[in-house]
Amino acid sequence: MRVPTDTDAGLSVEQQSLLKDCQEGITKGDLRDVCSRLESSGGLAGPGGDVVAKRLLNSLSVYNDRGIQALESAQSDISHLFRILSEAGALKGYGLCGTSGCWPVAGQAETNVELQNANIEKYTNFTIDKLTPKGSGVFWSVAGVAFALAQIALLPPETLNILVPLECGVVLVDSLFFRSVLSESVARVVFPPYQERIVKHEAGHFLIGYLLGAPIQRCIVTVPQLFKEKALVAGQGGTIFFVPEIKEEVMRGQLRRETIDRLSIITMAGIAAEALQFGNAEGGRSDEAALRLFLGRDIFPPWSLPRVTLQARWAVTQAVLLLKEYSQAYDNLVEALRQGKPVGDCVEAIERGLPDGARDAIQRRQDMRQMTAPSLPVGVGGAPPRSGSFIRELLKMPKQNGDGGEG
Secondary structure, eight states: OOOOOGGGTTOOHHHHHHHHHHHHHHHHTOHHHHHHHHHHOOTTSSTTHHHHHHHHHHHTHHHHTTOHHHHHHTHHHHHHHHHHHHHTTSOSSTTTTOSGGGSSSOSOGGGOHHHHTTOTHHHHSOOGGGGSOOOSHHHHHHHHHHHHHHHHHHSOHHHHHHHHHHHHHHHHHHHHHSTTHHHHHHHHHHOHHHHHHHHHHHHHHHHHHHHTTOOEEEEEOSHHHHHHTTTTSOTTOEEEEOOTHHHHHHHHTOOOHHHHHHHHHHHHHHHHHHHHHHSSOOSOHHHHHHHHHIIIIISSSOOOHHHHHHHHHHHHHHHHHHHHHTHHHHHHHHHHHHTTOOHHHHHHHHHHHSOTTHHHHHHHHHHHHHHHTTTOOTTGGGOOOOTTOHHHHHHHOOOOTTOOSOO
């Protein structure tokens, strides 16, 4: 017999039984059966449904222990689980901004003259260079040279003759067998600001992915997580998510533009988060490279580089404005990630930070857009946003507690 725990407080007997059966099913790897149980049960309705949802999402960590192939093979069922929990009202923020009518900037990248002229500042209060990843290569090069010079100055030659080959060997072994996790962990311990940037970068991917309806499978940001789950991601860790429609649409040869746009916004959200929190972006070069690769090679017909660049500007603009709008949810998520919380707890943190009436506000935005977009989408033709438009109102919004960055 299962002994009720403190976390069962507030759950009905039906919910406790449903949770037990579903967790056992997830442990066995039978996620499809779990989804069937949830669909046929009313246990997610009413109070306690969000607790059941959180604990089920936390239970998905069992797939992490089986490696990236297990995660990929389970994507369809994981997407189904998120959808069931959302439709039952247990995940109110999931997919909240999942369609183009919900996004701050109306229209597509190609129709926006401001973005074509690199006038991102009009929307975000950031110049384009602040939203361009600089990389941290120079910093690490200087740090490496300084460390080497310090060794030369402080240590006798006979010690250096032993220490230098040993250090090179450790780095080589770390790279070959531990996917650079050891050196990455040392860097985070020695330079806490570097760790903080990574947390806030990944929080951007996580939050925007969740709001746009992309199931989050894992977010690996702390040193213990790096060691435990080095098989999932190399080096810095990261956020493991997927856009459910991509595989199906690519196989049909009918990749919708809205699907491309969703993926673009999520991909550029880490850069947007860094800019808002620190005033510039250092990380994100790999994100830009992934977007260029996807749009320039993996779809047909491939996009030209100028078109990919324009899409990246458009996507990072959308991400900046969405992060401003949901800044309290972002702050809650950052704190959860700092503590190494699992996906379910991170989702709960987001839900607690969503503004009251968020779905109603989204609906008002869509209604407003239907009235104004047919004649002139926001930003088209170089004209300023219309009176009362969402962009103008958002840029006037006072910062919420903890909202960093410029503007």
